[in-house]
Amino acid sequence: MTASKMLMASMTHFRPLTSAANSASYHSRLVPHPPDLIKWVRREGGFVHQAVKIAQDTTNGLGLLASEEIPKGTDLISLPDHLPLRFAPLESDGGDGLHSVLVNLARQVPEELWSMKLGLKVLQERAKVGSFWWPYISNLPETYSVPIFFPGQDIKNLQYAPLLYQVNKRCRFLLDFEQEVKRALENLKQNDHPFGGQDVDASSLGWAMAAVSSRAFRLYGEKLPGGTYNDVPMMLPLIDMCNHNFNPNARIVQEQDAGNTTMLVKVVAETEIKQNDPVLLNYGCLNNDLFLLDYGFVIPSNTYDSIELRYDGALLDAASMAAGVSSPNFSAPSPWQQKILNQLDLNGDTPNLKVCLGGTELVEGRLLAALRVLLTSDMETVEKYDLETLKSLSVEAPLGIENERAAFRTVIALCVIALGHFPTKIMEDDTLLKQGVSDSTKLAIQFRIQKKSVIIDVMRDLTRRVKLLSVKDTAAS
Numbered sequence: 361m362t363a364s365k366m367l368m369a370s371m372t373h374f375r376p377l378t379s380a381a382n383s384a385s386y387h388s389r390l391v392p393h394p395p396d397l398i399k400w401v402r403r404e405g406g407f408v409h410q411a412v413k414i415a416q417d418t419t420n421g422l423g424l425l426a427s428e429e430i431p432k433g434t435d436l437i438s439l440p441d442h443l444p445l446r447f448a449p450l451e452s453d454g455g456d457g458l459h460s461v462l463v464n465l466a467r468q469v470p471e472e473l474w475s476m477k478l479g480l481k482v483l484q485e486r487a488k489v490g491s492f493w494w495p496y497i498s499n500l501p502e503t504y505s506v507p508i509f510f511p512g513q514d515i516k517n518l519q520y521a522p523l524l525y526q527v528n529k530r531c532r533f534l535l536d537f538e539q540e541v542k543r544a545l546e547n548l549k550q551n552d553h554p555f556g557g558q559d560v561d562a563s564s565l566g567w568a569m570a571a572v573s574s575r576a577f578r579l580y581g582e583k584l585p586g587g588t589y590n591d592v593p594m595m596l597p598l599i600d601m602c603n604h605n606f607n608p609n610a611r612i613v614q615e616q617d618a619g620n621t622t623m624l625v626k627v628v629a630e631t632e633i634k635q636n637d638p639v640l641l642n643y644g645c646l647n648n649d650l651f652l653l654d655y656g657f658v659i660p661s662n663t664y665d666s667i668e669l670r671y672d673g674a675l676l677d678a679a680s681m682a683a684g685v686s687s688p689n690f691s692a693p694s695p696w697q698q699k700i701l702n703q704l705d706l707n708g709d710t711p712n713l714k715v716c717l718g719g720t721e722l723v724e725g726r727l728l729a730a731l732r733v734l735l736t737s738d739m740e741t742v743e744k745y746d747l748e749t750l751k752s753l754s755v756e757a758p759l760g761i762e763n764e765r766a767a768f769r770t771v772i773a774l775c776v777i778a779l780g781h782f783p784t785k786i787m788e789d790d791t792l793l794k795q796g797v798s799d800s801t802k803l804a805i806q807f808r809i810q811k812k813s814v815i816i817d818v819m820r821d822l823t824r825r826v827k828l829l830s831v832k833d834t835a836a837s
C-alpha cells in the first residue's frame with residue numbers, strides 16, 4: 361500500500377486531532393470546504409432568518425450579516441435543544457466506558473478552566489467519524505490567537521504581570537493535563553477510547569480549550585427542584601458566528617418550545633439591522649485581559665479595561681511621599697485604621713490585596729476608602745461615615761479637601777510607578793507596530809498599549825479632579 365493509501369485508510373477510522381497549523385491563518389477552518397452551517401441548522405429543525413448570511417468580516421474572521429434590512433424584535437436564529445453542544449456529566453451517554461473516561465478527566469480540570477471540560481467533549485466529537493456535530497465542528501477555526509499559543513517572546517511582550525501569570529498558569533495546566541490524559545488513555549480498548557484511539561497532546565487540548573473559551577455561552581441548563589435553572593456552558597452552532605460589540609444589535613434569549621418540554625436558544629434583533637450590517641452580540645462587559653485570554657483580541661479604548669495593583673503598605677508610602685504627603689503611615693496603620701482595612705479585606709489572615717484602577721469605577725472603592733482613611737488622623741470624622749460612602753468616588757471629599765487631594769495625588773504617583781514598570785513607552789510601541797510585526801506580536805503590543813492608556817487616562821482624570829478641588833478650596837477660603 362502506498363503511504364497516501366495507508367493514510368486514507370486510517371482516515372476512515374478517525375478524524376485527525378492535529379492540523380497543518382503552520383500554514384493556517386486565524387481565519388481558516390478545520391477543513392478547507394466545510395458543510396454549509398445554515399443548511400445544517402435548518403435541516404436539523406432550527407430556524408435561520410432568510411436574510412442572515414455567513415460572511416467574511418474584514419478583521420474579525422467570519423461573522424453573520426444581514427443581506428436585507430431586518431426590523432427590531434425579529435427572530436434571527438432559533439436552535440432546538442439537541443443542537444447546542446454541552447458536556448453533560450450527569451447524563452450517562454448510554455453508560456459506556458467512553459463517556460466515563462471523559463467524565464473522570466473532566467473532574468481533574470479546575471472549575472476556573474471550565475472551557476477545558478467542554479473542550480474534552482468538543483475534542484471527542486472532532487475525533488469521531490460520523491459525529492452529529494461534524495458539520496458544526498468542521499466550521500470551527502483551525503487556529504486561535506489566544507496567548508497560550510504565542511511564542512515565548514510574545515508572552516513576554518505583553519509586559520503585564522497579571523496576564524503573564526494567567527497565561528503561564530494555563531500553559532502549565534495544559535502540559536500537566538496532557539500527561540494526565542495520556543495516563544488515562546493508555547491501555548484503553550479502542551471501543552472505550554474517547555478520541556478514537558488518537559493521542560491527545562497539549563496542543564490539541566489547547567485548541568479545544570480556545571475553541572470553547574472563544575465561542576461558548578453560559579446559559580440556563582436544567583430546571584432545578586426549586587424552580588431555578590443551573591448555569592451551563594454550551595457551544596451554539598451558527599449563533600457563535602456572531603462577532604462582539606458593546607453596542608450589539610442582537611441578543612440571545614432562551615424560551616420554552618411550543619410543547620413546553622425543552623428550551624430553545626434564540627437570537628433576536630435588539631435594534632433594526634440595516635442591509636449589509638453585521639449581526640453583533642455583546643460577549644460581556646469584560647476587560648482586555650479576558651478578551652485576549654479567552655477570545656484572542658483586544659478592544660481599543662475599552663471602557664471596562666483596568667489595571668491590577670497589589671495593595672502594599674511600603675509601595676503606598678513611597679507613592680504618597682512622592683505625592684508630597686509628609687510621613688504617611690500605610691506601613692504602620694493605627695489600630696482603628698487597621699480595623700477599617702480588615703473590613704475592606706485589605707488586612708487580616710487572608711486579605712484580597714488585588715485592587716484595580718481604571719474601568720467604570722476609576723479607582724476601586726476599597727483602595728479609595730483605604731487611602732482616605734490612612735491619610736487622616738481624624739478618627740471621629742471617619743466614624744461618621746459608613747464604608748460605602750468612604751468607597752465612593754462620587755461622594756466628594758468626605759474627609760476634607762486636603763485629604764481628598766492627598767488620596768488622588770497618591771493614586772497619580774502609583775500610576776507613575778506602574779507606568780515605569782513597562783519596559784517600553786507607547787511611542788516606541790507605535791513605532792514597532794508601524795514597522796510590521798507578526799500577528800501575535802501585534803496583539804501583545806496592542807494589549808500593552810491599552811494597559812498604559814488606562815493608566816494615563818486615570819492620571820488625567822485624577823489630575824482634573826485635583827485641580828477642581830483646588831479651585832473649590834480657593835473659593836471657600
Ligand SMILES: C[S@@+](CC[C@H](N)C(=O)[O-])C[C@H]1O[C@@H](n2cnc3c(N)ncnc32)[C@H](O)[C@@H]1O
Pocket residue numbers: 387419420421422423501574575600601602603604605654655656657658
Ligand atoms: C464567537 S466567535 C465569532 C466568529 C468568528 N469570527 C469566526 O470566524 O468563527 C469569536 C471570535 O471572533 C473574533 N471576534 C469577535 N468579535 C471581535 C471583535 N470585536 N474584534 C476582533 N475579533 C473579534 C475573535 O477571533 C473571537 O475569538
